[in-house]
Amino acid sequence: MVAADASNKYVAALRRQRTGFAFVLIISGVISVLMLTGSIYMLQVYDRVLSSGSVVTLMGLFAIVIVLYLFFGLFDLLRQRMLSRIGTRLECDLGRSGFFAQLQAKQGGNADGSDPLRHLSGIGQFLSGPTAGNLFDLPFVPVFLAVLFLVHPVLGFIVVGGAVVAGGVAWLAGFIARRWQEQRNHGAARQSEFATEALRNSEAVVAMGMQNNLAMHWQAMQLESLKTHQNAAQGSEILASFSKTFRILLQSSILTVGAVLVLREQISPGMIIASSVLSGRVLAPIDQAIGQWRAIAQTLFAHRALMGFFEDTKDQDGNIDLPKPSGRLTVTSLTKFAAGASATRQELLLQSVSFNLEPGDGLGVIGKSAAGKSILARLLVGAWQPDRGEVRLDGAGFDKWPVGAIGRHIGYLPQSVTLLPGTIGQNIARFDPHATDGDIVAAAQLANVHDLILRLPNGYATRVGGAFGLPLSGGQIQRIALARAVIFKPALIVLDEPNAHLDGAGDTALEDAITQLRAAGSTVIVMAHRPSAIAAVNKILILDQGRMTKFGDKDKILGPPPQAQKPPVRQQLSNHARQG
Known part of the structure; x- marks a missing residue:
């Protein structure tokens, strides 16, 4: 007992x-x-x-x-x-x-x-x-x-x-x-x-x-x-x-x-x-x-x-409500073992990942499949708990906040996205009764999904998720979930394969959203396979089999972006002729 x-x-x-x-x-x-x-x-x-x-x-x-x-x-x-x-x-x-x-x-x-x-x-x-x-x-x-x-x-x-x-x-x-x-x-x-x-x-x-x-x-x-x-x-x-x-x-x-x-x-x-x-x-x-x-x-x-x-499952109700974080992220020796595993090399999912980000930084995490990108994403937002190491936001670990309070300052778009049974507005608002209509619409506009929602039968009141919700495409679900992640413009935003179901226009909208969020002071981390997802970041972290192999400025790791090449002389003359 x-x-x-x-x-x-x-x-x-x-x-x-x-x-x-x-x-x-x-x-x-x-x-x-x-x-x-x-x-x-x-x-x-x-x-x-x-x-x-x-x-x-x-x-x-x-x-x-x-x-x-x-x-x-x-x-x-x-x-x-x-x-x-x-x-x-x-x-x-x-x-x-x-x-x-x-x-x-x-x-x-x-x-x-x-x-x-x-x-x-x-x-x-x-x-x-x-x-x-x-x-x-x-x-x-x-x-x-x-x-x-x-x-x-x-x-x-x-x-x-x-x-x-x-x-x-x-x-x-x-x-x-x-x-x-x-x-x-x-x-x-x-x-x-x-x-x-x-x-x-x-x-x-x-x-x-x-x-x-x-x-x-x-x-x-x-x-x-x-x-x-x-x-x-x-x-x-x-x-x-x-x-x-x-x-x-x-x-x-x-x-x-x-x-x-x-x-x-x-x-x-x-x-x-x-x-x-x-x-x-x-x-x-x-x-x-x-x-x-x-x-x-x-x-x-x-x-x-x-x-x-x-x-x-005792909570930390005794913790005080800390000030809104600015987005300064400190990750120290972050390590995760497979469930039920001992501390052996073969069973490590993520090993000793450390880096620092300042408010407004954008980090692109790249690597092959099973490199540990999604595991890192879950650890960064507190969805999983590390076996070793820690994640601190403005110097405070997530356990120093009252339970649930830190979540308002974190945005997370998981790799596998589902919407909860309810309206689109409720899903974007995270079912927060204090979220205003302005907050919901602003988040939808930032994710470039506002016009799409207005074309649905009941707009923001359209019911989704569950057996009785309106069926949506993978791209629609992902963009609504992106709006849910960016509502209230959180200090830390982690996006796991955010463009997996997006077309070219969606990629452009995602790049614009990341740019706006960084300009507002949010720290944005993107787990990506496709290069278009990291176009708006300034730092790169490369993972290989759960280990961090490189971290630094994007231009130093990937090289400067290619300059637009001038067309051949014959092509230039042809263009001038058409203009004339």
């Missing part, structure tokens, strides 16, 4: 619900007392009503029973609603933080497959169901045992023995469930991830006829997951059946022993029925816990996962 650190947001959210859980516990105590109504009523009927033959006494007792059961139903409803509200409040308190932390945890391909949103939903559903209420009955089992001991110690000891056996069965059921739970969850996560990625690439899948192959592969994963689930279920089902049978047998044993005690005149006849009901109430919460152990085990797994997840 992870230590209950106060800075863990999940722990803090649970602590805020302590009052609610305390009220639920108090209500459960009242419910437990009201559950004695049936036993006491049976005792009074057999010992008083039947011996006296008084119908008036019977009606009076029955009226009291009706009132008590009405209160029982009211308190049971109140408990269920309170638990449901607690689950809802937990999801509300942690939903945004969980989503945010999950995005943070996916950086660098080092995520462990944790899904806090699914775990939160599972805990909320558990608290809204009947099983959670039954668990709150467990602390009050000693109340029923105490009443049984008051009836007769022999009956109490029999039920204690039965409770010990039932508790042992419950522990064994939990042990069996935990044995398979983690495997089942990891298998389900892999299965879900494969299905999601297959759907995301559905066009290529259909075009290349991969549907049947992928369906067979997914089914194999499904069968493995179902096999694990079945293995976990078999033991729990056997133990649940045993527990139910044992409870019924124990109640019959109570009746038998009670009858013997009546014959010996140690208890009254009414106590036989009352004792049978009480023994059932003692074992019922344990029996229900065994029957729902898979749900309980799943909830415990989710609880532990959330504890660990929020422990590993």
